Amino acid sequence: MARVTIIDVAKRAGVSVASASRALNGLVASAETVQKVRAAAAELGYTADARARSLKLGRTQQLAYAVADIGNPVYVDMMSAIERVVAASDYRLVISSTGDADATVELVESLRRGFVDGMVISPLRVTDELVAAISEAPVPVVVLGRMPDDSGTDTVMADSTRGMGLVVDHLVSEGRRRLAFINGPEDTTPGRFRLDGFRRAVAAARNVSSIEIAVDDFTIAEGYGAAVSLLQERAGEIDAVVAANDLIGIGTLHAADDLGLRVPADLAITGVDDTELAQVSRPGLTSVGLGAAERGRLAAELLLARIAEPGRPEQTVTVAPTLRVRGSSVLRAPHTVTAFPREASA
Amino acid sequence: MARVTIIDVAKRAGVSVASASRALNGLVASAETVQKVRAAAAELGYTADARARSLKLGRTQQLAYAVADIGNPVYVDMMSAIERVVAASDYRLVISSTGDADATVELVESLRRGFVDGMVISPLRVTDELVAAISEAPVPVVVLGRMPDDSGTDTVMADSTRGMGLVVDHLVSEGRRRLAFINGPEDTTPGRFRLDGFRRAVAAARNVSSIEIAVDDFTIAEGYGAAVSLLQERAGEIDAVVAANDLIGIGTLHAADDLGLRVPADLAITGVDDTELAQVSRPGLTSVGLGAAERGRLAAELLLARIAEPGRPEQTVTVAPTLRVRGSSVLRAPHTVTAFPREASA
DNA sequence: GTGTCCGTTGGAAACGTTTCCAACCCACAC
DNA sequence: GTGTGGGTTGGAAACGTTTCCAACGGACAC
Numbered sequence: 001m002a003r004v005t006i007i008d009v010a011k012r013a014g015v016s017v018a019s020a021s022r023a024l025n026g027l028v029a030s031a032e033t034v035q036k037v038r039a040a041a042a043e044l045g046y047t048a049d050a051r052a053r054s055l056k057l058g059r060t061q062q063l064a065y066a067v068a069d070i071g072n073p074v075y076v077d078m079m080s081a082i083e084r085v086v087a088a089s090d091y092r093l094v095i096s097s098t099g100d101a102d103a104t105v106e107l108v109e110s111l112r113r114g115f116v117d118g119m120v121i122s123p124l125r126v127t128d129e130l131v132a133a134i135s136e137a138p139v140p141v142v143v144l145g146r147m148p149d150d151s152g153t154d155t156v157m158a159d160s161t162r163g164m165g166l167v168v169d170h171l172v173s174e175g176r177r178r179l180a181f182i183n184g185p186e187d188t189t190p191g192r193f194r195l196d197g198f199r200r201a202v203a204a205a206r207n208v209s210s211i212e213i214a215v216d217d218f219t220i221a222e223g224y225g226a227a228v229s230l231l232q233e234r235a236g237e238i239d240a241v242v243a244a245n246d247l248i249g250i251g252t253l254h255a256a257d258d259l260g261l262r263v264p265a266d267l268a269i270t271g272v273d274d275t276e277l278a279q280v281s282r283p284g285l286t287s288v289g290l291g292a293a294e295r296g297r298l299a300a301e302l303l304l305a306r307i308a309e310p311g312r313p314e315q316t317v318t319v320a321p322t323l324r325v326r327g328s329s330v331l332r333a334p335h336t337v338t339a340f341p342r343e344a345s346a
Numbered sequence: 347m348a349r350v351t352i353i354d355v356a357k358r359a360g361v362s363v364a365s366a367s368r369a370l371n372g373l374v375a376s377a378e379t380v381q382k383v384r385a386a387a388a389e390l391g392y393t394a395d396a397r398a399r400s401l402k403l404g405r406t407q408q409l410a411y412a413v414a415d416i417g418n419p420v421y422v423d424m425m426s427a428i429e430r431v432v433a434a435s436d437y438r439l440v441i442s443s444t445g446d447a448d449a450t451v452e453l454v455e456s457l458r459r460g461f462v463d464g465m466v467i468s469p470l471r472v473t474d475e476l477v478a479a480i481s482e483a484p485v486p487v488v489v490l491g492r493m494p495d496d497s498g499t500d501t502v503m504a505d506s507t508r509g510m511g512l513v514v515d516h517l518v519s520e521g522r523r524r525l526a527f528i529n530g531p532e533d534t535t536p537g538r539f540r541l542d543g544f545r546r547a548v549a550a551a552r553n554v555s556s557i558e559i560a561v562d563d564f565t566i567a568e569g570y571g572a573a574v575s576l577l578q579e580r581a582g583e584i585d586a587v588v589a590a591n592d593l594i595g596i597g598t599l600h601a602a603d604d605l606g607l608r609v610p611a612d613l614a615i616t617g618v619d620d621t622e623l624a625q626v627s628r629p630g631l632t633s634v635g636l637g638a639a640e641r642g643r644l645a646a647e648l649l650l651a652r653i654a655e656p657g658r659p660e661q662t663v664t665v666a667p668t669l670r671v672r673g674s675s676v677l678r679a680p681h682t683v684t685a686f687p688r689e690a691s692a
Numbered sequence: 693g694t695g696t697c698c699g700t701t702g703g704a705a706a707c708g709t710t711t712c713c714a715a716c717c718c719a720c721a722c
Numbered sequence: 723g724t725g726t727g728g729g730t731t732g733g734a735a736a737c738g739t740t741t742c743c744a745a746c747g748g749a750c751a752c
Contacts, residue, residue, distance in 0.1 A: 003460075006708070019732070029730075055400070055738065080416045092440050095440075096439075112391075280566065282627060351739085353738080371740080374699075376700060379701085398740090400707095
């Protein structure tokens with residue numbers, strides 16, 4: 001059962017291949033031709049070959065999402081938001097997980113193959129090589145994260161500073177004064193900016209002391225390990241743990257539990273990203289959402305917009321954080337604090 | 347900066363296009379030609395165009411994963427397992443989320459476009475139309491789930507019967523005798539087989555009574571709602587809830603918590619899939635893993651094997667379940683029970 | 693010197709589309 | 723009757739590869 005091509009359709013309809021193509025694509029063609037061609041196509045069960053179409057048109061109708069860490073639910077949230085936008089726009093979504101920094105650069109460079117029309121990338125680490133690769137990419141790239149100011153790429157950012165501000169202010173308003181920050185790797189984009197946000201917020205608060213530690217990975221296991229050491233050695237010195245993401249927060253929650261500390265009575269704990277994990281843990285993990293789904297959606301839309309209009313000015317969009325207060329930080333009924341949205345373009 | 351094609355490379359190397367192609371692809375060519383062509387390609391930064399290559403070769407070097415419900419972590423586990431295999435084999439992975447049954451059929455039919463070389467599909471509902479579409483697909487399709495016996499498609503199945511058996515046996519051995527099963531939609535593959543497994547297990551046990559209810563979706567919210575009603579109306583009649591998946595289990599856990607029932611003292615709760623959610627909830631949710639990651643891996647490998655050797659006999663592989671005992675069902679230290687692996691081919 | 697064989701090469705076809713361009717037809721105006 | 727113009731049409735080129743096939747050249751045997 002050989003492939004049905006447009007040549008077969010044209011023959012059956014008694015018209016030229018050119019006319020068949022025009023009729024099927026809604027270009028200029030007489031009503032009669034359209035009717036004949038449609039009928040022939042239907043009878044033969046014709047579907048245009050995506051490979052041939054891609055070659056001829058120079059586009060694949062595919063977009064890529066380069067995901068940093070597929071084990072982290074926050075990236076899954078982003079991905080599904082992206083998938084929704086992409087599918088609704090008649091594109092397909094190609095998923096690639098970026099390994100280390102070198103592999104990420106390679107991935108961006110592989111865009112030269114022309115297998116997608118554009119890419120959304122959420123890199124964990126933004127190296128100079130990566131910035132260079134992105135600027136030389138033959139198709140549009142939208143970055144979920146931070147880029148140098150003059151990079152000239154569409155960017156969607158989280159507002160880590162205000163996010164951490166919401167967390168710290170909340171803890172302070174709950175009477176916590178001695179905070180410990182458990183960060184992930186500090187050479188990553190989230191690690192760097194969340195630490196920075198934490199420091200600013202602490203500096204702005206009165207009578208608040210803080211200590212900072214960092215772990216090698218944004219995972220539950222790493223968070224648990226670090227929290228156990230921290231709580232064993234310095235439990236008396238702190239009354240709240242600010243985790244750099246939900247996974248570390250969950251790890252800390254478990255560590256506190258295993259060490260017999262009562263949460264939130266003895267220790268308040270907060271996370272970042274407001275993933276489903278924070279929602280289902282008991283007590284619920286207070287967490288500041290940085291709008292992962294929203295960022296994913298915006299990135300995908302920015303990408304589509306740029307493909308549609310390559311000359312448009314680059315945009316940098318920042319998504320407002322939302323604090324979700326749950327049982328891990330407060331005994332009262334939980335509530336929600338949303339920062340005002342902010343948006344900027346360059 | 348126009349695309350650099352193999353024609354440019356050939357010119358620069360002073361050879362024909364045919365020779366350039368052969369040299370780059372490691373076909374017959376003299377050492378000298380290879381050297382010249384490689385040098386030219388490197389100087390020009392040549393990369394073969396995936397679109398042209400796809401058309402000529404009739405394959406795209408892409409595989410698709412049609413995921414039933416991207417909001418359920420178990421499918422994310424499958425997806426990342428698939429991604430790993432696919433990426434390691436020099437293929438790309440295209441993700442499509444299948445909506446309802448009609449959309450799923452459409453998706454399979456869209457394989458006629460030739461945008462991928464094969465597909466792994468995990469359909470929630472297997473309709474006759476879907477079976478027909480799969481059997482007529484122009485590229486190999488591997489099904490994660492159940493297919494009619496004579497469908498002649500490679501299939502990777504979970505062993506729901508034994509999985510539910512492990513759960514029920516565990517509860518019974520913990521002294522539970524009055525079980526409630528909260529199922530998801532019963533017209534889905536998991537709904538049907540998990541219910542069936544539950545019934546068999548209960549029938550095989552002594553002195554065990556059971557009730558069954560079903561909800562409209564395998565979600566936390568649905569599980570919570572159903573559990574609240576169930577526990578309010580019939581809390582006295584049951585001592586354990588067997589949830590059809592972890593999401594429903596988590597919902598039940600929260601419902602019990604909110605209603606002041608102690609877990610596991612008053613009520614034991616179990617889930618299915620052994621997702622990260624079961625692991626992080628407190629108490630941990632006892633859950634029987636059906637080998638999602640393993641099934642994903644096997645499906646991807648089966649697909650690659652069939653592409654490599656189209657004539658090979660169809661295979662049906664069943665992955666053994668593993669019971670993960672956690673605090674939601676037992677006060678003793680948790681433990682793990684693995685069923686023996688089983689494999690069958692047709 | 694002629695013939696044979698093998699390794700290498702280049703021209704051209706092919707993959708299935710879309711689209712350029714010239715040709716055509718017909719209606720209408722002059 | 724001739725000319726003009728708009729709407730349709732078909733042939734052929736083009737997208738960038740890979741691969742078929744015929745031709746070439748040199749080495750070797752006779």
